Amino acid sequence: MNSLKRAVKNLILDKSVTLSSLLVLVLTFFSIAIFSVFAFYSHFAIKYLEQSPQIFLYFTDKASEQYILDVKDKLLKSDKISMVTYTSKDKALESYIDANKDNPLLLESISANIFPASLDIKATNISYFDDILSSVKGLENVESVDFQKVVVDKLKEISSKSKIVGISLISLLLTMSFLNTLLTIGMTIRSQKKEIEIMKLVGATDWFVIKPYLLQGILYAFVSSFIVGILLFITLPFILPQIEAFFTGVPLPQVADLLKSIGINLGQISPAIEQLIMLSFLTFIIFVVGIVIAIIGSLTAVAKYLRV
Amino acid sequence: MIEFINVERKFKQGDFEIDNINLVINEGEFVFIVGPSGAGKTSLLKLLIREEVPTSGEIKVDGENIQKFKSKQIPALRRKIGMVFQDFRLLDTRTVFDNVAISLEVAGKKEEINEVVPRVLELVGLKDKINHYPSQLAGGEKQRVSLARAIAHDPKYLVADEPTGNIDPKATWEVVKIFQKINDFGTSIIFATHDKVVVDALKKRVVTIDNGKIIKDKINSTYE
Numbered sequence: 001m002n003s004l005k006r007a008v009k010n011l012i013l014d015k016s017v018t019l020s021s022l023l024v025l026v027l028t029f030f031s032i033a034i035f036s037v038f039a040f041y042s043h044f045a046i047k048y049l050e051q052s053p054q055i056f057l058y059f060t061d062k063a064s065e066q067y068i069l070d071v072k073d074k075l076l077k078s079d080k081i082s083m084v085t086y087t088s089k090d091k092a093l094e095s096y097i098d099a100n101k102d103n104p105l106l107l108e109s110i111s112a113n114i115f116p117a118s119l120d121i122k123a124t125n126i127s128y129f130d131d132i133l134s135s136v137k138g139l140e141n142v143e144s145v146d147f148q149k150v151v152v153d154k155l156k157e158i159s160s161k162s163k164i165v166g167i168s169l170i171s172l173l174l175t176m177s178f179l180n181t182l183l184t185i186g187m188t189i190r191s192q193k194k195e196i197e198i199m200k201l202v203g204a205t206d207w208f209v210i211k212p213y214l215l216q217g218i219l220y221a222f223v224s225s226f227i228v229g230i231l232l233f234i235t236l237p238f239i240l241p242q243i244e245a246f247f248t249g250v251p252l253p254q255v256a257d258l259l260k261s262i263g264i265n266l267g268q269i270s271p272a273i274e275q276l277i278m279l280s281f282l283t284f285i286i287f288v289v290g291i292v293i294a295i296i297g298s299l300t301a302v303a304k305y306l307r308v
Numbered sequence: 309m310i311e312f313i314n315v316e317r318k319f320k321q322g323d324f325e326i327d328n329i330n331l332v333i334n335e336g337e338f339v340f341i342v343g344p345s346g347a348g349k350t351s352l353l354k355l356l357i358r359e360e361v362p363t364s365g366e367i368k369v370d371g372e373n374i375q376k377f378k379s380k381q382i383p384a385l386r387r388k389i390g391m392v393f394q395d396f397r398l399l400d401t402r403t404v405f406d407n408v409a410i411s412l413e414v415a416g417k418k419e420e421i422n423e424v425v426p427r428v429l430e431l432v433g434l435k436d437k438i439n440h441y442p443s444q445l446a447g448g449e450k451q452r453v454s455l456a457r458a459i460a461h462d463p464k465y466l467v468a469d470e471p472t473g474n475i476d477p478k479a480t481w482e483v484v485k486i487f488q489k490i491n492d493f494g495t496s497i498i499f500a501t502h503d504k505v506v507v508d509a510l511k512k513r514v515v516t517i518d519n520g521k522i523i524k525d526k527i528n529s530t531y532e
Contacts (some may be wrong), residue, residue, distance in 0.1 A: 002418075198397050200355070202457065203387035204414035205380070 004132025007215035010188045021184040025224035028177040030231050032170065033282045034239060041165045041243055045250040046159050050126040051082055055133060056146040058116040063141035068117055071139060075121060080128035083119040090154065091115065116143055126155050174293065181220060181297030185213050196305045206306050208298065217298040228280050229283035236275050309334055310465065315365035316350050317351060327361065331496060336463070338491045340507050341500040342531050343517035349500035352517065353469050356384050357389055360442050390458030394470035396450040398442040404429065405438045408456045415461040428456040432486050434502065444448045448479020455486055472503050482507065504531040516517040
């Protein structure tokens with residue numbers, strides 16, 4: 001009897017265990033898939049928000065435009081800074097007038113002279129905020145440095161906590177699927193303890209003993225990821241808009257753009273194709289994760305029975 | 309050739325399970341290992357197939373010290389030594405054919421299964437029960453299946469641990485005759501037993517063990 005036949009026989013032998021184990025795997029893998037989509041979008045949203053807060057550098061009247069533009073060029077050389085925008089006195093006046101055009105009282109006797117020229121600095125990552133602040137505070141002709149401290153601190157907290165929650169949740173789900181595989185294959189192995197012992201005594205190699213259980217684990221991974229693929233095909237069209245709605249106002253990455261970033265240019269693709277690509281990718285990832293869990297789970301389960 | 313050189317194995321309490329055994333078994337020999345229950349017969353055989361390891365001494369099979377074997381070398385050793393157990397150790401969920409085929413499967417000789425299995429079952433007189441399950445067989449028949457499994461992959465040595473211990477006298481003679489036939493083909497037999505009738509009838513080399521020690525080793529002998 002070859003190993004694949006034995007693996008299939010093991011699955012058929014105890015149908016209720018096989019079905020309940022598959023159900024647990026499907027549920028955990030499906031949760032992992034949906035959470036991964038959410039985590040993926042969250043990652044981009046947090047990255048976007050991390051780059052949103054700005055440091056406003058206001059210059060004294062002594063600072064010439066050339067001096068300010070030199071400072072801008074110097075700042076842009078740092079990889080901690082993603083963008084620096086120069087606002088001249090005239091531009092500041094324009095913005096003020098534009099913002100208060102409905103309130104003529106505030107526009108009376110206003111001239112460009114009362115507005116300081118400024119640089120708006122955006123960091124590549126919120127963790128660089130303090131470094132940037134300390135580097136610009138010592139500059140000459142700087143009247144004041146302004147930034148939204150509360151927002152920055154809150155964002156830092158959200159960013160680090162969301163990483164911890166994400167890693168913990170994924171680890172928990174992976175542990176659950178690993179334990180499920182370990183227990184299910186462990187049960188099969190325990191019921192075939194005598195068979196393993198006899199095989200070893202008549203000269204079976206460890207690989208000969210392990211192979212059917214390994215294949216059994218891989219079959220679990222294959223069947224469960226296939227079912228998860230079908231479930232995602234049915235549910236993704238409903239779940240994706242909900243996730244996108246959750247992140248309203250944040251420019252989320254498009255699948256076509258992500259593919260382009262790894263060198264695959266599909267041009268303009270429809271939302272349906274976009275979902276299909278995401279679905280295929282998720283199913284593939286789940287399958288790979290399932291295979292890895294199956295291999296580690298079955299090897300762990302069979303290890304102690306090989307010492308004959 | 310199998311050699312036991314100053315082999316000792318101690319229990320955890322410090323008593324000897326096997327006490328300074330020196331024994332040489334040549335190719336083609338038929339050797340009875342006799343002695344009362346608990347004398348150390350089974351321990352000696354377990355040492356030979358590396359199911360257990362000695363506390364000291366060397367066990368050589370065809371010149372190779374098996375204590376130095378890495379775990380991946382043990383399957384090859386066990387394929388060189390066929391083993392028959394007192395409790396048959398058959399797989400209840402497999403047919404007679406499959407039980408015998410397993411030793412060819414593990415030896416990587418799958419393509420020989422359909423030719424070899426019916427032949428060895430014919431040798432042990434069970435060709436007509438090829439599709440039976442162990443639960444449908446009598447004790448002597450089960451032992452003959454176990455014997456067929458042990459010889460299917462053509463081992464150089466055949467080790468039997470009380471193979472007639474669980475079967476009736478008529479079946480015992482059938483099994484013993486098969487052992488004799490296998491030995492005639494050139495396979496060395498190491499037959500552990502405390503069955504005086506069998507030992508006396510065959511008049512082969514008899515190694516007597518008591519308290520883990522060899523106390524007698526005689527050729528063409530009887531159970532004394």
